[in-house]
Amino acid sequence: MNEKERLFNSGVLVEPRKGAVEPPEDLWQNKKNGLVIIECPQRIPCNPCHTSCPTGAVKPFKDINDQPEIDYEKCTGCARCVAVCPGLACFVVDLTWGDEDNALMKLPYEMLPVPEEGKTVDCLNRVGESISRGKVVKVLEPMHDRTIVVHVEVPRSKVMEIRTIRVVK
Amino acid sequence: MRTRGKVKGLRQTEVLVIGGGPAGLSASLEAASLGCQVTLVDSDLALGGQLIKQTHKFFGSKDERAGTRGFKISEILLEELERYKDRVKVHMNCTATGFYREDGVVSCVIGEDEYFRIKPGKIVMATGAQERLLPFPNNHLPGVYGAGAVQTLMNVYGVAPGKRVLMVGAGNIGLIVSYQLMQAGVEIAGIVEAMDRVGGYWVHAAKVRRMGVPIYLRHTIKEALGDRVVAGAVIQEIDDRFQPVGKEIQIDVDIICMAVGLTPTCELLWQAGCEMVFVPQLCGHVAQRDLFMRTSHPDIWVAGDAAGIEEASAAMVEGRIAGVGVARSLGKDDSSEHSKRLEEYRRRLADLRGGEVGQKICQGLECCTVNEWGV
Missing domain, CATH: 3.50.50.60 (FAD/NAD(P)-binding domain)
Known part of the structure; x- marks a missing residue:
């Protein structure tokens, strides 16, 4: 087991793979409201990302165990799947946000305290390292079920690394 | 009678x-x-x-x-x-x-x-x-729990079982209970797993990893430390035949939670x-x-x-x-x-x-x- 395998086998994505792909760059650059990134590389019986998608961007599952496949032309970055996914595996990234150095991420969050709009938070990568600061733009609870969708302004260069935030005490 | x-x-x-x-x-x-x-x-x-x-x-x-x-x-x-x-x-x-x-x-x-x-x-x-439990020295100490008991304390009675936890087992129960402990404000010092991959859903592991919890694959708990209550744990890497190899790692925890099936x-x-x-x-x-x-x-x-x-x-x-x-x-x-x-x-x-x-x-x-x- 090499280091990459060890990381992946413990729940850390190290490279794109089936069920965990990056959006197409050209479409992504100018897509207002952003595109979804789903990191769900294992076959498990679960399909709410598809059944909740209002535009059909998460394609129908032949088998409920299939990894999600995305039709990026249809994704509007609405983040419904971010709020619904039981695995907290959906993240929306809007590259059109703010100036050229910034981007907006819409992240699922279920910890306390609830982040406050306008506050600065730590941005964590897939192994929990704080790699930058971000600013909370909006805090929503779309399904009224205690899963928060946090909109955070982050450095654009870090969007493929940041996967959660930590409230700064 | x-x-x-x-x-x-x-x-x-x-x-x-x-x-x-x-x-x-x-x-x-x-x-x-x-x-x-x-x-x-x-x-x-x-x-x-x-x-x-x-x-x-x-x-x-x-x-x-x-x-x-x-x-x-x-x-x-x-x-x-x-x-x-x-x-x-x-x-x-x-x-x-x-x-x-x-x-x-x-x-x-x-x-x-x-x-x-x-x-x-x-x-x-x-x-x-x-629940299954594991035999190891000092596993009788107060502070060694089954994951079911931890969940009952936390989610039924609203009582945090301790401050810092070593989770034993990375099946769905170990991963989910770790996540729930973090939601309750309890720190997870680490999760040990005897196999070379997590047994639970990968996405459950990703959730705790991105909050900084280490998952020690191919590791097991060697013993609990402490005099009257749990004060720490020793973990160690194991080989293909589940025999301990390599150096022992001491972890300061007040709770050892077993989620081993x-x-x-x-x-x-x-x-x-x-x-x-x-x-x-x-x-x-x-x-x-x-x-x-x-x-x-x-x-x-x-x-x-x-x-x-x-x-x-x-x-x-x-x-x-x-x-x-x-x-x-x-x-x-x-x-x-x-x-x-x-x-x-x-x-x-x-x-x-x-x-x-x-x-x-x-x-x-x-x-x-x-x-x-x-x-």
């Missing part, structure tokens, strides 16, 4: 369901919906079994209420039960203590002093599972003389069953973790199947309705078992399933 408590006469019921978790509740609901009179007994103070501690959202499809938190699913089942309250009699705090093969009577104790005997027409055993609760099935078989993939001894979940005993069905360790979503569907099976054998409702429901439930089960984790379950089921018992 001095008799403690009250002894009452022999009671009757068409169907006795033992255990009010996801499987038992589903079996009761299904049997009642097909016209059966059901008695449901559960040893706990509230119905719902382990569901009432599950604060995470469930996987599956809409049929299994994917995206709904476990305790909400329990509430939904109890609302459904309310609709059948004229057909389902519930006894809480009630333990089924024995099955008597000679007359098919089940003995039950409510609390500590009310005893009764009941003669059911049919029985669904939905007795759930018991479950095993089916099957004493009553043994007592009833059901044909039993040891199936490692289902985590212990389980009853042979047919496609209706009927055991080799013609009046006894089994469902949920008691039939083999699996997710609650599968337990609920198995309970439904057992409920139909019982109603069918009692001649309730028409058989076309039975067939329609069975077809639907079997399709759902096949879907739930189609993934990576489900493969193991399917292998196990091949070792203990018969098409139909000879009459």
